Amino acid sequence: SVFDRERLTFINAKVIGETPPCELKALVRPFLDEVLPCGPPTPECPCEPSEAAVRVVGTRVKDMRELAVMLVPFLTEDFAYDEKGVEKAKRDPAALLALEALLPKLEILLDGEWTPAKLEEVLRAHAEQSGVKAGALIHPCRLFLTGRTESPGIFDVLWAMGKAGTLARLRRGLAAVQ
Numbered sequence: 001s002v003f004d005r006e007r008l009t010f011i012n013a014k015v016i017g018e019t020p021p022c023e024l025k026a027l028v029r030p031f032l033d034e035v036l037p038c039g040p041p042t043p044e045c046p047c048e049p050s051e052a053a054v055r056v057v058g059t060r061v062k063d064m065r066e067l068a069v070m071l072v073p074f075l076t077e078d079f080a081y082d083e084k085g086v087e088k089a090k091r092d093p094a095a096l097l098a099l100e101a102l103l104p105k106l107e108i109l110l111d112g113e114w115t116p117a118k119l120e121e122v123l124r125a126h127a128e129q130s131g132v133k134a135g136a137l138i139h140p141c142r143l144f145l146t147g148r149t150e151s152p153g154i155f156d157v158l159w160a161m162g163k164a165g166t167l168a169r170l171r172r173g174l175a176a177v178q
Contacts, residue, residue: 013062021051024058024067031068037078047075052160056152073146074161077172085143089177095136100174102126102137106167114163116155123155144173 016024028049036047053074054067061067073079089096105122123141127134138154145166151157158166 009062016061016064016067017059019058021054021058024054025049025051028054028064028067028071031064032071032075035065035068035072037072037076049074050160050162056156056160060152070146070151073169074165077169079147081143081147081173081176082149085139085149086177088149089140089143089173092136092140094130095132095140096174096177098127098130098132099137099140099170101130103167103170106163106170109163111163114159116153116159119158120155140173140177141170144176145169 019027025048032047032049038047049071053071057067057070057074061070102123105126106119109118109122123137124134127137139149142151142154142157143149145151145154145157145161161169
């Protein structure tokens with residue numbers, strides 16, 4: 001018999017993607033304890049991922065360690081940014097200004113409006129009003145929310161991150177690149 005690592009990775013990713021988020025939360029816990037800056041959960045840092053975050057990220061990972069690493073930005077603001085992504089964001093000051101001007105529009109959204117569809121509508125309308133392409137806002141958003149230049153769909157990430165988490169991470173990211 002032949003051990004096919006590629007096939008095993010494919011099957012593993014498929015199983016993770018099909019596993020209910022409530023089950024994945026329990027399975028990813030030991031891996032989170034290894035990768036979180038605060039370590040295992042404590043009363044001060046419970047670091048429990050939401051099912052929404054697990055659902056959104058779980059569709060894009062190949063193994064549990066990768067799932068844990070991709071969940072870190074949903075649990076803490078203590079994560080690094082991709083250096084190439086930071087350099088790219090700094091090259092477009094107009095987009096950063098437009099992103100900063102987007103924050104008040106996100107702040108006034110009600111909890112019931114914090115949905116991927118509404119977030120997309122608000123971001124795209126703001127991009128058009130600001131005279132920048134939507135992608136010019138999406139790329140730094142992705143970087144500031146996940147630390148990466150690639151992620152699941154940004155509007156799903158915004159939704160899963162929640163309003164408070166999104167606003168805090170966007171402010172942190174804008175401060176880091178200015």
